[in-house]
Amino acid sequence: MDMTPFEQSESSVRGYSRAYPTVFASASNARQTAEDGTSYIDFFAGAGVLNFGHNNPRMKAAMIAFLESDGVAHSLDTYTTTKRDFIEKFRDVVLQPRNMDYRMQFTGPTGTNAVEAALKLARLTTGRREIVAFSNGFHGMTLGALAATANDAFRKWAGVPLTDVVRLPFETSPGGDTAVADYGAALRNASSGLTPPAAFLVEVVQAEGGVNLATPAWLHQVQDLAREVGALFIIDDIQAGCGRTGSYFSFDGMGLDPDIITLAKGLGGFGTPIAMNLNKPSVDDNWSPGAHTGTFRGQGLSFVAGTVALDYFTDDVLMSAVASKGAVMRDRLEAIAAAHPEQDWEVRGRGMMQALDTGDGAFAKRVQQAAFETGLLIGPCGTGGQVIKLIPPLTIPDEDLAEGLDILDKAITTAGVA
C-alpha cells in the first residue's frame, strides 16, 4: 500500500489517516476493506454519516439509475424532479406523522453551513446578536459555527476573536443544573449587563462533545426560557438525528417544539453531502430570496439516496433493530466498565450511539490503536478524546456488531489501563 502520495502531497492538517494508517479500497455496510485486503469493522460510520451502511445496495441502485438517466446532479436551488421527490417524501414520512409544520432549507451541503444559516436566520428574525451555546457543544468549523463550538482544541485555530456567543454549561457539565435558571434570572434584571439573545442552540445528545445526554426537563427549561425572552430555540440534530438514537429525531417524544432544526450527516443516506434546516414558517418568512446562498445546495445524488433512506422510517423495522442493537452495545460497555470497577468509567448513550467515558484521553487513544490493529475502527470524542464513542451503521449485521464488541473488549485490555 503506497501512502507516499499522501505523505508528500496532502496537507499536514490531515488527522484520521494518522489514527488509521492504511489505504481503504472498498466498503460495504459495516465493513471497510483496505488495499491489502484487511477487513475492518466500522464502529465510526464516517463520523456518524453512514447510518445505513457503506454502499447501501438500494441507494446504490437508485443512484446508478439516476446517473444513467441523466438526472440533474447539480442544480443550485432550482427545482428538480429529484428534489421534489425528496421534499414530498420527507414531508410525508417525517413531518406529517409528527404534525410538524416546517419549511425545508437546503443550505450548503455541510453541517457547519446549516448552522451558519440557522444563526443568520435567528439574528435576522430577532434583530439581536448573541447566540446562547453550551459547553461541550460542537457545531462546525466555519467562523460563525465555530463561535458556537465549545472545544478549545478547535477554537484556538480561529486566529480571530470568536464573538457574539454566550456560553452556558450544558446540563451534564459543572454548574449545568442551575445555569439556565440563573441566566434567565439575570436576563430579567435590567442591571445584569446582559441583553436577550437571538437564539439558544442546543444538541439533545452531544456527540462530539462526549456523548452527553440532556434530559427532556432541561431541554424544556431551555425552550421555555427562549420563548420567554423572545429568542429562537434551535436544535442541532446533525449527528444525533436521522435515526441514530432510535427515532428519526433525537428529541422525538419529548414534546419539544424547536424553531429551527439543523440536519446533515445521515440525511443523504449514502455519504454524499447534503444539509437541510427545518424552519418554522413564521421564522422562515424572514428570509429574503437569496439571503443565504451556496453553490452545492442542489445535490441530485444526495436527494436520490436520501429519498431511499427515508424508506427506513416508513415502518419500525430499522428503529426496532436500533433499540435491540443499542441494548447489546450498552450491555457490553457496562460489562467492560464493571470489569474495571477501580476505574470509575461511565457508560452513556442512546440508541446506537453508545460510549464509554474512560476519563483518560491517552488511554482511549491506545484503545483506538489496538482496535485498529485488530480490525475495528472507532473514534474517541469528548474533552481530550477520553470518551470511546461507538456509532456503527444502524444496519450493521448482528455478527459484525458482536465481533466488533469483542475486538473492543480485547483492545481495552491490550491498551492497558494507566
Place this chain on the structure above:
Amino acid sequence: MDMTPFEQSESSVRGYSRAYPTVFASASNARQTAEDGTSYIDFFAGAGVLNFGHNNPRMKAAMIAFLESDGVAHSLDTYTTTKRDFIEKFRDVVLQPRNMDYRMQFTGPTGTNAVEAALKLARLTTGRREIVAFSNGFHGMTLGALAATANDAFRKWAGVPLTDVVRLPFETSPGGDTAVADYGAALRNASSGLTPPAAFLVEVVQAEGGVNLATPAWLHQVQDLAREVGALFIIDDIQAGCGRTGSYFSFDGMGLDPDIITLAKGLGGFGTPIAMNLNKPSVDDNWSPGAHTGTFRGQGLSFVAGTVALDYFTDDVLMSAVASKGAVMRDRLEAIAAAHPEQDWEVRGRGMMQALDTGDGAFAKRVQQAAFETGLLIGPCGTGGQVIKLIPPLTIPDEDLAEGLDILDKAITTAGVA
C-alpha cells in the same frame, strides 16, 4: 409540472427557482430539460461548476463503475485509493508541469469552507488578524468568508458585525489604481493606525463581482506588498479556475506565486461537492493535525469524476476550444454592444467567462427572463445584477453556443432598453 411542493415546503430563501420557474428533469452537456419537455441551453453551468457539461459521459461511466465496485464514497480524511488517484493525477497534470510545489488540503466540500480554511491558515501562520479583501470580491457565505465578501446584498444578512477584514478597491473599482500603493505607504507609517495584515485575498477574475479582470501588473503589486509586509498572498480561483479562462489556473502565465490557492466548483467535474486548497509547504507546516476538520472532506464520487476531469488538461484540445469559443462569445457580445452605441455597454471577460455590463440591473433581469422564456439560462452578476455573465460548459457544442447567443441577442431586444 407540479411546483406546489416547493412553494409549500421549501424555504423562502430559494432564489434561482424564481428566475427559472420550471422543474428540471434531466440534463446533458449544455442542455437542461424540464419535466414538460422544454429544452434549455445552459449558459450558467450551475454557477460555474459544470465546466465539463452536465452528465459528462466519461465521468458518469467512471462513477457508475466506482459505485458498482463498492468504492469508498465517504472517507473523511482517511486514505483511499480513489483519493490517491486524484492526488497523483493532480500533481502530475497540474502541479509538476508548472513546477508548482503545493500540498493539497481537502476542506469541507464548498468554496466558502475552502476560504475559511485559507484564512485560518493565514492567521495561524502570521499571528495576525486582518485579511485584505477587495471591493466586488465574492468569497462565500459563512461568517469568516462573508467578512471578505464585498457585496452588501449578502453582507447585510449576517446579523453581526463582520470584522477582521480590511477593504481595498479592486483594480477596476474607483480608486483601484492607487489603493494598493497607498495602503503600502500607510503600512510603512508607524502612525498610520494600521497593523500589517495576515493575508491579501484576491480573485484574478471577479466572477460574481461583475467579471472584473485584474492585470498582471496589479496582481504583482499586491503580491509584492504581501511579501514586503510579511503577509500571505492568496488567490481565490474557485470560479475562474479549472480551465474556465483558457488555462487551468486563471493566473497561468502571469508569473505569480501565491501562498494559497483555493479551488472548488469545477474541481469535482460532475457537480458533486469538493473543495481543495493548495498550500505552499512552508505555510502548510503551520497546520496541526485536525486543526480544521469537516465531515464531508473525503468524497469518493468527486475524486473519481475529478480525476477524469483532469484528463482534459493532459493535452490542449479543450483549452484550444475554450479559446475559440470564448472568441465567438466575445465577438457576439461586442456586436450586441455595438448595436446599442447609446448605451455605453461594456464587454469584459477572459476565455469562456464573457460578460456584458449593461449598467442596469432591472434591464439585465428582464433579459434573463426573456432568455429563459425562449430557452436559455443565464445569470446576472455584479452590483445590482447589472452584468450579464456567460459561462456555458467549456464542452458546449458549437451549435448550442451559436443558438444560445442568438437567443440572448433576441432577449436583449425583447427586454427593451430602458
Place this chain on the structure above:
Amino acid sequence: MDMTPFEQSESSVRGYSRAYPTVFASASNARQTAEDGTSYIDFFAGAGVLNFGHNNPRMKAAMIAFLESDGVAHSLDTYTTTKRDFIEKFRDVVLQPRNMDYRMQFTGPTGTNAVEAALKLARLTTGRREIVAFSNGFHGMTLGALAATANDAFRKWAGVPLTDVVRLPFETSPGGDTAVADYGAALRNASSGLTPPAAFLVEVVQAEGGVNLATPAWLHQVQDLAREVGALFIIDDIQAGCGRTGSYFSFDGMGLDPDIITLAKGLGGFGTPIAMNLNKPSVDDNWSPGAHTGTFRGQGLSFVAGTVALDYFTDDVLMSAVASKGAVMRDRLEAIAAAHPEQDWEVRGRGMMQALDTGDGAFAKRVQQAAFETGLLIGPCGTGGQVIKLIPPLTIPDEDLAEGLDILDKAITTAGVA
C-alpha cells in the same frame, strides 16, 4: 434665578439639573445654597465625592496658599513637590500601616479612566482579553469601562458592541450564590468554550448598582478563583473607598489582597478631579513608560487638598463618627421601613452609605422630588432608580444629619406609596 442660559445653551444630556431645578451659588460642608437663598442639606455629596464636605476649610486654606505661592497646578506626570507630598503621605497613612506594597498610578482624573488603565494593565499582564465583571456593577462611561458596567440604561447608548467582558451575577443578584463556583468549574473544563480571563473586576459595595454588599467569603471566592486561573483581582473602590464605609478601603479587615485597586472621587478631598490606581509592583512592572497617558494626570490642587484629606486617617476621630452617624442613618431607615411593613422595603448599607430599597423607581423619584422641594438632596440608584441612597459628607454635623433624615421621612410620606 435665571435658568434660561442652561436651557438654551447646555446639552440635552444634562440630567441632575432636571431633578434639582435650581441654581446653586455656594456650598459649605453638608449644605448647598441656591441663588435664591434656599439652603439644601446634601445627602448626595456630589455622587460620593465630597466625603469631607463642600469647601472643607482646611483644604481651602491649603489650596489658596498653594495658588498664592505659584505652585505647579498642572504637571502631566512630571515630578512636583506637591505630588511628592501626596505620595509620601498616602504611603505613610494608608499603605504602610496596612503592610500594603503598591505603586501609585495617577491616570486621567476620572474614575472611568482609572478603570480603563486597570483593564489595560490586566490585559497586558496576562496576555488575555476578557474581563469578568458583575451584574449591577458600575465602572464608567468610556467604552472600555462601559463594557464592564452592567446597567443597560448606560450601555444602550454605546452605539457599538461592548465586548471582551464576561458577565457573572454579583453575590446578591439572582444566581449569585453559585455563579462563581460554576464559572470556575467551567474554566477547568477544556470543552467549556471558555478561556481564562485577564481579571475579575469587583466592587465590595456596589454603589450605583443599588448599594449591594458582598460578603468577605464571596470576595475571597472571587479572589481565589482569580489566583487559580492566573487572572488579576481588581477592586474598584472609587465610590466605596476613601472612608465612606467606615475605614479607608471598603475591604479593610477582610484579608483580601487585590492586584489593582482603583480610586478617584473622594481621593482629592475637595471635589477637584484626580484618580489613582494602586498596582502591585509585580503587576505594575508590565507597564512601559507612556503606555497609558493623559493630559490632566498631574493636578496640583487635587494633590494639595488630597494630602490634607489624608489627615482624617491619622487618627480614628472621623472613622468613629462615620460609625456612629452611619448607625443613626441605618436606624432611621429601618424605622421607616418598619413603618411600611406591607412594602417589603429593604435597608442596606455600610458606614455612611445607607440605602432604602423601595423596589419602585417611580416612587423613589417622587421621594427625590419631595425631598428637594423641602430642602434635601438625595439621589436614587439601582435598577430603575428604585434604591434611595444616602451618602452625606462624612463630616456632616449631627443636626444636619437629623434634619435631613426628618425631611426624608416626610418626603416618603408625601411621595405616597404606590
Place this chain on the structure above:
Amino acid sequence: MDMTPFEQSESSVRGYSRAYPTVFASASNARQTAEDGTSYIDFFAGAGVLNFGHNNPRMKAAMIAFLESDGVAHSLDTYTTTKRDFIEKFRDVVLQPRNMDYRMQFTGPTGTNAVEAALKLARLTTGRREIVAFSNGFHGMTLGALAATANDAFRKWAGVPLTDVVRLPFETSPGGDTAVADYGAALRNASSGLTPPAAFLVEVVQAEGGVNLATPAWLHQVQDLAREVGALFIIDDIQAGCGRTGSYFSFDGMGLDPDIITLAKGLGGFGTPIAMNLNKPSVDDNWSPGAHTGTFRGQGLSFVAGTVALDYFTDDVLMSAVASKGAVMRDRLEAIAAAHPEQDWEVRGRGMMQALDTGDGAFAKRVQQAAFETGLLIGPCGTGGQVIKLIPPLTIPDEDLAEGLDILDKAITTAGVA
C-alpha cells in the same frame, strides 16, 4: 531634590519625568522652577494646556475669590452660578460673533472623554457604527477614543482589538491626496464591501501626530463627503483650539460647519480639568438625559478660570501677539533648518504651534535632553518622536521666547546630527 518617593512608589508608567528628571516646585507664566532653584523656559505648556501661562494672575485671583466665597467647586451637571457665567461668556465671546449655534456639553473633564461622548452621539444620531479617523490622528487613551487614535505606540497597549474605526490617510500622509475621494467613490459602490460611517473625526492641525496641517480644501472635501453620506463631521480641536493657532478655533475663517467640536486642554485656562463638546442642536437633540454621565463634569474652578480666559478673546491683543510670536518661532526654525540643508528638515506649523520635523526620533530625543539640561522644556511628537514641537504659552514674554529659541538652537548643535 529627593526623587526617591517617585522612583519607589509611583508607577513605572510615568513618562515625562524620565525626560525631565527634576522636581518642579513652582511655575509662573512661561517658566517653571525646580526645587533646586533651576529655572526652565516652558515651550511645552503642559502638553498645550497652558495657553495663558502658569498661574495666570487674573485667573488665580478669581479662583482664590471663588474659594473664599465658598463657590460650588464640584457640581456634577447641576446648575451653578459659575457655570452659568461660563456658558454666557462662551456664547457671547465665541459663538455669537461667529454666528455659530451650538449646545455645550460638559463631559468628563478630559479630552478622551469628550471624544468618547462625541462618538457616542454620532453613533446614536446615525444608527451606524464606524467612525472614519485619520493616520497620525490622536484622540485619547480610553478604548473608544483610542480606537480612533492612529499611533501604534499607544494602540498596542489596548490588549483588545480596537474596532469600529475606518482609517484613512490624513491629507499630508502618503495617499492622503486621493484617499477621501477614493473612499467616497467606494461608498457609492454597493459592492464595495463598505457601509457608510457614523462620522468623520478630524483634527485641523494634528498636534501629537507631528504638527500636520490640513488645507481648507481638503477639510471641505471631508465635510462634503460626510454630508453626502449622512455622516457627522467632527472636529477635534482639543489641542489646536482655544487660541493656539491664532484664532479661537483652528478652523476659523475656513467656512467649515462641523456637527460636533471637541474642546478641552486650554478651555479651563489654568490647567484644571474641563472638557466640552459643542453639538449642533439637531444633533444634540438625540441625547437622552443622563445618556453620558461622569462624576467630574461640573468643575467650579475650571469654570471660573475658563471664564477669565475668555477675556483674551474679546479683543485682538492676544491673537495679534500669537501672530507675531508665531512668526518669530517660524523664522527661527526655518533658519535652523536652513543651517542644515543636508538634513532635509521641514518646518511646519500655524500660530504658536510650530515644529521642526527632523525625521529622526533619536536625534530629537537628544535635542530634548540637551535643551532640558540648559533650561528649556520641549516635547517631541509625531512618529517615533521625530518632530520637535514648540507650544509655549501664548502669553510668553518676548525675551523668554527669544531665550528659549536660543537654547533650542544650541541644543540642536549639542545633540549632534546623526
